[in-house]
Amino acid sequence: MFGYVTVCEPELKVKDLKKYRAYYCGLCRTLKEDYGFMGQMTLTYDMTFAVILLSSLYERIPELEKHRCKIHPVKKQMMLRNEITSYAAAMNVLLAYYHMEDDWQDERKVTSLLAKSMMEGKVKKIIEAYPRQSRVIRDSLKELSECEKENCQDIDRAAWCFGRLMAELLLYKEDIWEKTLRKMGFYLGKFIYIMDAYEDLSEDKKKNRYNPLKQISEKEDYEERMVQILRMMIAESTARFEQLPCLVDVDILRNILYDGVWNRYNQIQSRIQEQNQAQMKKSKKSEEKK
Known part of the structure; x- marks a missing residue:
């Protein structure tokens, strides 16, 4: 469900793109150091955004480091890190852990159980350090699971759960910016959830999986309503x-x-246009044969 909150590279200055990648690599490095390979596997662009946002808001100057990694073994990569990077890494791991827990409870996925077991010790420390975030993430994912079991077609109810989750993640600390950060995170979380459902709709229909957009997708103005x-x-x-x-x-x-x-x-729209053009060509060839 993550991976939507990332940069648009063609519209970004070269120096800013380099800095963005340094934040991303810094988060990756912190995940590896603090939580090992399993932690590193939870890396997301969305939490990189959280690092940049909160570092800017709280004026936390990151330290510049250079390291090699498995993906870039030859040349050392620039990495930017501060205490907010550590916070984002903890939230990354916590999200992945509760997601795996839900997969095991709902679908009995053995891979999720094994991965969850490997992370259990370190996750307990995160829960102790961040009880507020831990409780909200757990409760929000549980509510989402209930929506799935009920086949809830109320997109606002389902998206509310993820909005609540994202609002809590962005709240690094409870201070004068709490109300604004919560609202920002809440609507960003709803956007992420709805975009994810929109992208997965076709595949979910084929595999008969839950998707809260199934009913609304039958309406003629579906595409217009979704973009609105x-x-x-x-x-x-x-x-x-x-x-x-x-x-x-x-x-x-x-x-x-x-x-x-x-x-x-934009990628989804490009695919739809390509499919429509292919269908039109196919129809035209059929008519010519007749």
């Missing part, structure tokens, strides 16, 4: 972002929120 909903969610989130006093890396943050979040939507 998505625009409304991200507009609410960006409106709250603009209320925050973020000055450092603001160009990267705006690139992500105004352009990058639409990367997958």
Whole structure:
């Protein structure tokens, strides 16, 4: 469900793209150091965004390091890290752990049970350090699981669960920015959930899996309604972002929120156009044969 909150590379300056990748590599390095290979496997672009956002908001200057890794064994890569990187890494692992727990409870996936067992010791420490976030993540994913069991077609109810989860993740600490960060995270979380459901709809229909958009997708104006909903969610989130006093890396943050979040939507639309064109060509050839 993650991977939507990323940069739009063609619209980003070279220096900003390098800095963004340094934040991403810094998060990857922290996951490996603190949680091992299993932790590193939970790396997401979305939590990289959280690192940049919270570092900018709280004026936490990251330290620049250079390291080699398995993906880049020859040349050392630039990495940016601070205490917020450690927070984001912990949240990454916690999310993955509870997701695996749900997979085991709902579908009895042995792979999820094994991975969950390997992370259990370190996750207990995260829960002790971040009880508020842990409780909300667990409860939100449980509610999502209930929606799935009920085959709930109320997209607002299902998206609310993930919005609540994302709101808690962005709340690094409870202070004067709490209300704004919660609202920003809430609508961003709803956007992520709805975009994920939109992208997976075709495959979910084929495999008879749960998707809260199945009923609405039967309506003639489905595509128009979806883009309106998505625009409304991200507009609410960006409106709250603009209320925050973020000055450092603001160009990267705006690139992500105004352009990058639409990367997958644009890819989906391109695929739909290609499929429609292929269908038109096929129909035209059939008519010519007649």
